[in-house]
Amino acid sequence: KEEPLDEFLIKDWGPNQEYPPDIVCVGFQEMVDLNAVNVTVDNKSQQRSQFWVDRIRTTLNAPQYTRNDPARGYTLLTQRYLVGLLICVFVRNPHNKRVRFVQTDSVGVGVMGMLGNKGGVSIRLQFYDSTLCFICAHLAAHRENVAGRNSDFANVYQKTSFDIGEEAIREVIRSGSLSQWATGSSSVGIQDHDIVFWIGDLNYRIDESMTTEKVLDLSEKNDLDELRTLDQLNVERAAGRSFQGFEEGVLRFRPTYKYQPGTDVYEQRPDKKLRAPAWCDRVLWLAQEPAHVQQLTYARSETPNISDHKAVYTTLNITIKDVVQAKREAVYEQVMKLLDKYENQTLPMVGLDRVSLDFGQIRYEEAKTLSIQITNTGKVVAQFRFVPKLDENALSKPWMSVSPTYGMLIPGESPATLNFTVSLNNHTANLLNSGREVLDDILILRLENGRDYYITVKAQYARSCFGMSADELVMYMEPVRQIPLDPIKRAEKFDPNPTSALCVPKELWRIIDAIYERGLQEKDLFLVSGSAGEVKQIRECLDTGAPIGKFRMQSLAEALVGFLSNLSTPIVPPTLFPTLEVDSQNIQSLSRKFLEELPPIHYN
Structure with a gap:
């Protein structure tokens, strides 16, 4: 049924619609069923997207809201759809002439990491x-799929690109965007x-530590404080794992x-699966x-109710920003004269x-930063940037980051600081342990217009049992910190004979023994987070062979989970993962076969 869109679109315009917005952006998800036919073939998406765009246009331009004044009407800038996703942007008519360089893009991250049952559609403009x-x-x-949502966000963020052309690039550079000058490309990304x-429907839920029944109860009572603290998107943003830098009301x-x-x-x-209520839909x-963004309203609409x-x-x-062209040209001319003077x-x-x-x-999991001071020692403006090595795309190896990656120094200006960060x-760690x-x-x-400077970076990895494989750890009686990374030195110092191997990694034995001695009666042993500082100290004890002190049991449990989850090869090999063939009739025989095929170290 076609319910009115007025509450959803118009409610925030004031009692007499005296505050119509300048830009209206509307997004849809699952406007068509996400079945195999619709995902692989543009079956109904175009028709449904046009239906919704027409309904939005009709609502925005209804006579009771425009009052027959063209200045209160709206024009569709553009729209973009991908299977069930749709985004459309309308602008109020008086601003239409000040919109330029409109581009769209879509990124599928669904089935096989590329189909459009999940993904993002986007519109950019000046x-x-x-x-x-x-x-x-x-x-x-x-x-439970928080990591999947974080990954989808990262893929959409990184893969979205708009080829806006040379004219648009020159415009943003003239408006002060050094980043576009640094990249030298006619394409721009989200950032x-x-x-x-x-x-959109970001699908973040309430953390599983709260039962579905309690989430339902609190949601129905509109008791939201505890729910907000366990909202997965809030948790992931606070931890820096997703939507880094974004804000929300x-x-x-x-x-x-x-x-x-x-x-x-x-x-x-x-007859329906019971699901915990969640704030899936976000802005x-x-x-x-x-400071340039102030949120006035953030609410939900009860209609359309379909x-x-x-x-x-x-x-x-x-x-x-609205640049006064005459003033910009005057300043630009003044700066160019100054630059020409220096360059000559x-x-x-x-x-x-x-x-x-x-x-x-x-x-x-340590990060360390060192800095270099760069000073303009000449008589002209010095524009610098880091560039990739020949036949490479990245400025540095993945474990290294540098900030800023570009800049400009005027003669006599104070030195700038270049920060270099190494993080493991x-x-x-897997690559270092394997010699790759x-x-x-x-x-x-x-x-x-000058020379290149070559900056060498080196560090030594203080080897850790975290990130190694159980099969390698059982080969060493000594603390892993003493085991050389170099395979030749390692072979000279330690006996590679498998017959002398331990039954289980000594690090695993030590931490389980510590929990067994003092922590079996501890409540919520694996539910309450430990201290990050203590987990770091426990890892150091395991790596150096130092005695494990009297740490909190939750910190020991967190260290144990971290050790197991970060093994370079999982305890249960992927080839032995359960399949759909398991049922009540064959589970006993399959379990026996699973144990027989499990590698001995992993079995122990």
Whole structure:
């Protein structure tokens, strides 16, 4: 049925619609069923997207709202759809002439990591002299699949790209965007905009530590404080694992999922799977200048009432740049004359206080930063940037990051600081342990119209049992910190004979023994988080052979889980994972076969 869209679109315009917005962006998810036919063939998506766009246009331009004044009417800028996703942007007519460089893109991250049952559609534009980007996304489902949602966000964020052309690039550079000058490309990504708006069914749920029944009870009572603290998106943003830098208003409305379609009742029918209510539907934003975005309203709409979700809307007051062309040209001309004066004198020159960085020992999951001071020692402006090595795309190896990657120094200006950070995650530790990586790199700092500077970076990995395999750990009686990374030195010092191997890794034995002695009666042993500092100390004890002190049991449990989950090869090999063939009739024989095929070390 065609329910009115007025409450959803118009409610926030004031009692007499005296505050119509300048831009209206609307996103849809699952506007068609996400079945195999619709995902692989553009079967109904175009028809459904046009249906919704027409309905939105009709509502926005209804006579009771425009009052027959063309200045209060709206024009569709563009739309983009992908299977069940749709995003469309309307602008109020008086602003139409100040919109330029409109582009769209879509990214599928669903089946096989590329189909459109999950993904994002996006629209970017220049509004006056500010660049805006709108993304509508539908991320991975299921309460336990937080990592899948984080991965979908990262893929949409990284793969979305707009080829806006040379003219648009020159415009943003003239407006002060050094990042576009640094990349030298006619394409821009999500991060290259002044303000980014991210909307959609992001599918983040309430953490599984709260029962479904309690989530239902609190949602029905509109008791939201405890739910907000366990909201997965809030947790992941706070931990820096997803939507880094994005902001969101406080969730003051009841969870928007899952309802009996066409009702205001959470789905609890006996013939349906009971799901915990959640704030699946969200609106976030990312601004280069955070003060330029002020949220006025963040709420849910009770209509249209045709889905198992409730719609969400927000009204934002944003600051837009409007450059006075005459003044910009005057300043631009003045700056260019100053630059020409410097450039005509001599070539650019800079001085670095050092060109070699030794980070010393770096431990597992540790980050260490060193800096280099760069000074303009010449008489002209020095524009610098880091560039990739020949036949490479990245500025540095994955374990190294540098900030800033580009800049400009005027003669006599104070030195700038270049920060270099080495950080070791589990993936890098795996590569180091297997001899496929070393902590050595060379970075190239290029001076525009000048020479290149080569900065060498080195560090030593303080080896850790975390990130190694159980099969290798059982080969050593000594603490793993004493085991050389170099395979030749390792073979000279330690007996590689498998007959002398331990039954289980000594590190695993030590930590389980510590928990067995003092922690079996501890409540919520694996449910309450330990202390990050203590977990780090426990890992150091395991790596060096030092005695395990009297740490909190929860910290020991967290260290145990971290050790097992970060093994380079899992205890249960992927080839032995349970299949759909397991049932009550054959589970005993399959279990016996599973134990027989399990490698001995993993069996122990």
